Amino acid sequence: MAQIIAGVSRTFNEYLLLPNRTALDCSVAAVDLRTPLVRYAAGQSSTIELRTPFTSAIMQAVSSPELAIALARNGGLGFLHHNRSIDEQVEDVVTVKNFKAGFVVSDTNVRPEDSLRRLNEVMARTGHSTAAVTENGGATGRLLGLVTSRDFHPQRHDPDAPVSSRMRPITEVAHATADVTLSEANARLWEERLDCLPVVDELGRLRHLVFRADYTDNKRFPAQLVDDAKRLRVGAGVNTHDYRERVPALVEAGADVLCFDSSDGYSDWQAEALRWAKKHYPEVPIGGGNIVDGDAFRFLAEAGADFVKVGVGGGAICITRDQKGIGRGQASAVLDVAAARDSYREETGEYVPICSDGGLAHDYHVALALAMGADFVMMGRYFARFDQAPGAKVPTREGFVKEYWGEGSNRARNWQRYGQGTQGLLFEEGVDGFVPYAGDLSEGLATTIAKLRATMVSCGATTVPRFQATARLTLVSDQSLQEGHATVTLRETTGSPS
Numbered sequence: 001m002a003q004i005i006a007g008v009s010r011t012f013n014e015y016l017l018l019p020n021r022t023a024l025d026c027s028v029a030a031v032d033l034r035t036p037l038v039r040y041a042a043g044q045s046s047t048i049e050l051r052t053p054f055t056s057a058i059m060q061a062v063s064s065p066e067l068a069i070a071l072a073r074n075g076g077l078g079f080l081h082h083n084r085s086i087d088e089q090v091e092d093v094v095t096v097k098n099f100k101a102g103f104v105v106s107d108t109n110v111r112p113e114d115s116l117r118r119l120n121e122v123m124a125r126t127g128h129s130t131a132a133v134t135e136n137g138g139a140t141g142r143l144l145g146l147v148t149s150r151d152f153h154p155q156r157h158d159p160d161a162p163v164s165s166r167m168r169p170i171t172e173v174a175h176a177t178a179d180v181t182l183s184e185a186n187a188r189l190w191e192e193r194l195d196c197l198p199v200v201d202e203l204g205r206l207r208h209l210v211f212r213a214d215y216t217d218n219k220r221f222p223a224q225l226v227d228d229a230k231r232l233r234v235g236a237g238v239n240t241h242d243y244r245e246r247v248p249a250l251v252e253a254g255a256d257v258l259c260f261d262s263s264d265g266y267s268d269w270q271a272e273a274l275r276w277a278k279k280h281y282p283e284v285p286i287g288g289g290n291i292v293d294g295d296a297f298r299f300l301a302e303a304g305a306d307f308v309k310v311g312v313g314g315g316a317i318c319i320t321r322d323q324k325g326i327g328r329g330q331a332s333a334v335l336d337v338a339a340a341r342d343s344y345r346e347e348t349g350e351y352v353p354i355c356s357d358g359g360l361a362h363d364y365h366v367a368l369a370l371a372m373g374a375d376f377v378m379m380g381r382y383f384a385r386f387d388q389a390p391g392a393k394v395p396t397r398e399g400f401v402k403e404y405w406g407e408g409s410n411r412a413r414n415w416q417r418y419g420q421g422t423q424g425l426l427f428e429e430g431v432d433g434f435v436p437y438a439g440d441l442s443e444g445l446a447t448t449i450a451k452l453r454a455t456m457v458s459c460g461a462t463t464v465p466r467f468q469a470t471a472r473l474t475l476v477s478d479q480s481l482q483e484g485h486a487t488v489t490l491r492e493t494t495g496s497p498s
Contacts, residue, residue, distance in 0.1 A: 005293075007332065008329075008332070009328050009329035009332050010329045010331045010332045010475075011314075011329045011330055011331050011359060012330060012331050012359055012360070012361070012362075012365040012368045012369065013361070013365075013476075013481070014329075014331065014475055014476055015331055015368055015372075015473045015474065015475060015476065016473070016474050016476050016480075016484075017367065017368065017371060017455065017458075017459055017471060017472065017473060017474075018459075018472040018473070018474055019458045019459060019460075020458075020459045020460035020461070020470060020471075020472065021460050022457055022458065022460050023460065025462075026457055026460055026461070026462055027457060027462075028450075028453045028454060028457055030462045031453040031456050031457065031461075031462045031463075032462060032463050032464075033050075033051065033052045033053055033075070033449070033452070033453070033464060034049050034050065034051055034463075034464070035049065035050050035053045035353070035370075035375050035376050035464045036048075036049055036050075036351065036353045036375055037049060037050050037077065037257065037285070037307060037353060037375075037376065038257065038285035038287075038306040038307055038353065039285070039305075039306040039307065039350055039351065039352045039353070040350070040351055041349055041350055041351075042345065042349045042350070042351065046351075046353070047285070048233065048256065048257060048285065050075060050076060050077060050225060050376055051074075051075025051076075051223040051224070051225050052074060052075035052076050052223060052445075052449060053076075053366075053370060053374075053375065053376035053377060053464065054071065054074075054075075054076035054077075054366075054376065054377060054379065054445065054448075055071075055076055055077045055078070055079060055235070055355065055376055055377070055378045055379075056068065056071055056076070056077075056078045056079055056378065056379065056380070056383045057079070057357070057378050057379060057380030057383070058079045058080075058081050058082065058237035058259065058261040058378075059081055059380050059384075059406070060081050060083055060084075060390065060405070061380070061384050061389065061390060061391050061403065061404045061405050061406075062081070062380050062383050062384050062389055062390075063078050063079055063080050063081050063383075064080075064092070064388060064389060064390045065080070065092045065095040065096050066388040067383060067386065067388035067389055067390075067441065068080060068092075068096045068232075068234050068235075069096055069099050069232060069388075070386075070388045070440075070441040070442060071383070071441065071445075072096070072224060072225045072226075072232040072233055072234065073101070073221040073224050073225075073232065073442070074221060074223060074224075074441070074442055074445050074446075074449075075223035075224065075225050076225065076445075077225060077233055077234070077235050077256075077257070078096070078234055078235065079235040079236060079237050079259055079261075079378075080092045080093060080096075080234065080235070080236045080237065080255075081237050081261075082236065082237040082238055082239055082246065082261065086242070086245060086246050086249050086250075087249075089236060089246070089249075089250065090249050090250060090252075090253040093234055093236055093250060093253040093254060093255050094253050094254065096232055096234040097231050097232070097234060097253070097254040098231075099231075099232055100182065100208065100230075100231070101182065101221065101224070102182045102185070102186070102210055102214050102215075103182065103185075103199065103207075103208035103209075103210060104208055104209045104210070104211065104214070105139055105208060105209075106131075106132045106139045106206060106208075106209050107126050107128070107139065108122055108123060108126045108128040108130065108131040108132065109122075109131060109132045109133075109134055109137055109138060109139055109141070110122055110131050110132075110133055110134075110137055110147075110163050111133070111134065111135070111136065111137035111163070112133050112135075112144055112145070112162060112163055112164035112167065113162050113163070113164065114137065114162065114163050115159060115160050115161065115162060115163070116152055116154070116157055116158070116159050116160070116161050116162075116163060116165075116166065117154075117159035117160065118163075119131060119147065119152070119163050120154050120159070123149065129148055129149040129150075130146060130147075130148045130149075130195070130196050130209070130211075131146070131147050131148070131163075132146060132198065132206055132209065133145040133146065133147055133163055133164070133167045134206055139206065140205055140206055140207070141205060141206060142203070142204045142205050142206075143170055143175070143198055143200050143204060143205065143206040144164075144167070144169065144170055145164075145167040145168050145169045145170050145172075145173060146167060146168050146173050146196065146198065147163055147166055147167040147168065148195075148196075151166045151167065151168065152166040170204075173198065174188070174192055174194055174197060175197065175198040175199065175200055176188065176197055176198070176199050176200075176210075177199070177200065177201070177202070178199060178200065178201045178202070178207050180199060182210070185197050185199070185210040186210070186215050189210065189211075189212045189215070190212070190215075194212065195211065195212050195213075196209055196210070196211050196212070197209070197210045197211075198210075220442075221442075227256060231254075233256040233257070234254075234255060234256055235255065235256060235257045235258065235259060236250045236255040236257075236258055236259075237258070237259055237260075237261040238250070238258050238259070238260055238261065238273075238286075239260070239261060239262070240260060240262065240267075240269040240270055240272075240273045243260075243273050243276070243277065244276070247277055247280075247281060247284075247286075248280075248281075251281055251284050255284070256285075257284070257285045257286070257287070257306075258277070258284060258285070258286040258287070259286065259287035259288070259289070259307075259309070260273055260274065260286065260287065260288050260289070260305075261289075262289065262290065263290065263312065264290070264291075264312065264326070265288050265289040265290050265291050265296070265300060265308075265309070266291050266295075266296035266299060266300075270288055270300065270303070271299065271300065271303035272303075274286065274288055274300065274303040274304045274305055275303055275304055277304070278304035285306040285307070286304075286305065286306055287305055287306055287307040287308065287309060287355070288300040288303070288305035288307075288308055288309070289305075289308050289309025289310065289311075289355070289357065290309045290310065290311050290312050290357055290358075291308060291309070291310060291312070291333075291337065292310065292311065292312050292327065292328040292332075292333040292336070292337070293328070293333065293336050293337065293340075294336050294337055294339060294340030294343075295340075296337075297310075297337045297340040297341060297344070297352075297354070298340055298344060301341075301344055301350075301352045305352065306352070306353075307352060307353040307354065307355055307375070308337065308341075308352060308353075308354050308355070309354075309355045309357045309378060310330075310333050310334055310337045310354050310355060310356055310357060310374070311330055311333060311356060311357040311358035311359060312326060312327040312328060312333075312358075313326065313327025313328075313358070314327065314329070314330040314333075314357075314358030314359030329359075330356065330358055330359025330360075330369075331359070331368070331372060334354070334356050334369055334372045334373055334374050335372050335373065337354050337373070338354060338372060338373025338374065339373070341353075341354055341373070342373075353375035353376065354373065354374055354375055355374060355375065355376050355377065355378050356369035356372075356374035356376075356377045356378070357377070357378040358378075358380075360377060360379055360382065363447075363448045363451045363452070364451065364455065366448065366452055367451075367452050367455040367456070368473075370452075370464055370467060370468065371459070371467060371468060371471035371473065372471075372473070373468055375464070380404075381404060381435055382448075383441065384402055384403075384404040384435050385402055385404075385435045385436060385437060385438035385444070386402075386438055386439065386440060386441040386444055387439060387440050387441065388440075388441050389402060391403030391404055391405075393437055394434065396434075399436070399437065400436075400437035401434035401435060401436055401437055402434065402435055402436075402437050402438075403433075403434060404433055404434060404435045405433070459471055459472075
């Protein structure tokens, strides 16, 4: 007969934190949310530390370059998905690594021979009033000049006239070389009374545009997660099918960390792939998962995983438990794996961080996951709601929503990840739907972080390790859950807490 594991499979909804004594110096401003991302030896520190404990799910509907940039600027890390060609994923990694705060990659570009009508259409589509005129009409072509909405009028000038008739040629445009710093560029904007400063390389090709309007941009994000060269960090997902080709390409592109992404990571295939990656690219951290118990954690840790993702079937878009009867309540999984991680550290002297992936339906669940031992969390539904996520923004009678689909859905067509023994999905393990639109990532994440800081202060902790060491949890009954909700008629207001 099957082995019955002791204990009940429990979710985050079944727990509450008990407040601890809050000292005078324990304030929201004093909370430090830094947490290790990858394996490190006892007495040392992780080579990569998150400034805030948030990563984005390795999903088509979540991790675009735009979202990875926004998340890294807020101290977290985006993992670009791998359910596409290697070249496409590499291109997205390069996009993130080439991003510099205040340095904009031009998305409004025309050729000198294009018509003013064409220019007007491009400006209307992007909403921008400054266009770069390049030799090939691309964002990185040789820069020939600039043209703005002040240089022509759709009704006053012949719409069939070429852009070259109204543009300011590069000889008359102040510009900078690629080695310019943001502070130097900003100084020129103000001293020379410029609205825009193009940045070109040694061959005259356009690299970036710096705008006066973005002057304070780099000061808005003091917790940015950057590498030694001050470039934003980015992660990338890989699979156990083409990793021998995909991993080298992603490393060459500059990915800071990789992660094997599987609905079930407790497999010899993943262990073999981890050993290969660590043998050929020992300097590049790589995570593994997903798993739900201590035995599986040790299996992946011994295979070389630099962090381990915890969670099977708990995602908002996932139906693996419905379809296959496999999984575990996320709270039970995190508690079990955290205990195994601590035992592994005591035995080996190495700390392998764990990531809680799935089951995070409310902001306070993040605090519970960290208290239970997770070093950081990975979220899909949460980030899919924001402007920077790839899903389309769709109007409904109740307001705007964003498209969100699972990697196990037919829309994703990610048959490799789910290994059903055929070229395609025989049955789905994810669904295709919508989530409420939530605006800009930076604004939404700021609210979640504020809640997390306030919770930690109520629990008497100003660091994540202290929070984990001193947090006290209690199981809750159905009645206590009902008691915790408002029981008055609520006044209609704009917006709602998550």
